[in-house]
Amino acid sequence: MKDYNPDKSVISWAMRFVANLEDIKVIFTGTSNLEQLENNISEIKNADPLNDEELEILKEVSEIINSNITVDCTKCRYCIDACPEEIDIAKIFDLYNKDKLLGNEGWSQAGNAYLNYSKLPDVGIASDCVECEMCVEECPQQIDIPEVLKDVAKTFETEGYGF
Structure with missing residues (x-):
């Protein structure tokens, strides 16, 4: 992701991905402080659509992460x-x-x-x-x-x- 666009944060990629899903009306983001909240709001306001190459990068990242998970627990509790x-x-x-x-x-x-x-x-x-x-x-x-x-x-x- 950083190789493709070094200026975009992981949060930016995530916000752009979620913002461009169909039928999404509300997005809950985890934040620990006001600065993070303001950053998330800014990212979502400026969330331009992901192009095909970016979607493919996210697919590869997802595969890497999922291949390294031993127990597929989502911590729902x-x-x-x-x-x-x-x-x-x-x-x-x-x-x-x-x-x-x-x-x-x-x-x-x-x-x-x-x-x-x-x-x-x-x-x-x-x-x-x-x-x-x-x-x-x-x-x-x-x-x-x-x-x-x-x-x-x-x-x-x-x-x-x-x-």
Whole structure:
């Protein structure tokens, strides 16, 4: 994206993409401060249509990102309310995806974050899963959550991380 147009930010690409979708009436953008909000408003006001080459670039970027995601969790958090063990499945899957994305073998920052998370009071970790599958029923992505949690436990809940 930067090679094609070094002056356009990722936000600009995203705003232009969304602004040019048919039947879109409202766009919610994540912002942390007034400057970001003003930038987003400016981008959407000046959102010129994407050309065919830009659409192809976005398709390639999307393929690269999707090819590096281990668990296709969108962090909707529907599964969490259903979990009797109070496992923050979305948080755990996020750490797991980060670990796999970086191709870590052994210790990693994501694994260390998982260890620190596991020490918090009243939180469930991957190995706490009782395989009730209540989470699976709530998952719009149809992820086999108990099976993935087994992989997460094998990855992070090891002696190397102090388990």
